Amino acid sequence: MAGAAEEEPLTEDAFRGVFRTHPAGVAIITAMGERQPAGFTATSLASVSSAPALLSFGVGRNASSWATVCAAEYVAVHLLAHDQQELASTFARSGADRFAPPTRWSAGPHGVPLLDGVPAAMVCRKVYDLPAGDHTVVIAQPIRAYQGRQARPLVYLDGHYGSVSR
Secondary structure (H helix, E strand, O other), X not given: OOOOOOOOOOOHHHHHHHHXXXXXXOEEEEEEOOOOEEEEEEOOOEEEXXXXXXXXXXXXXXXXXXXXXXXXXXXXEEEOEOOOXXXXXXXXXXXXXXXXXXXXXXXXXXXXXXXXXXXXXXXXXXXXXXEEOOEEEEEEEEEEEEEOOOOXXXXXXXXXXXXXXX
């Protein structure tokens, strides 16, 4: 782009400002710790490869669920529907008891917490944890997929939840 300094690093605020204009699907990542489940809301979920099936997501190193997710061998990835904004907010809120009612969940394969009522979920075996700035990027291989109800997806754009139609 014209006028951009080539070697000048982008500030954190400028970087976030650019990504506020990029809609992202909303997912919840869960894992089982030694004593209790952990989870967080993610907008960094991406398909990495189809052969073999691999996906990625980022988890902040200062997140309360970071240690549990990084220590886990298996995680679950839940894709949210347009009407699950409150669930997304609960898993994004610091200090919240994310697995207390009204959150409904059960233990899935390998003890991974599976959330009820989501349009789709995958149980994944973690393959890599890669340090990346203030986050860890996790690469995981889905081993089981669950299809739930048909619903428009929940997306995040400019600091707000929304939806798109097909």
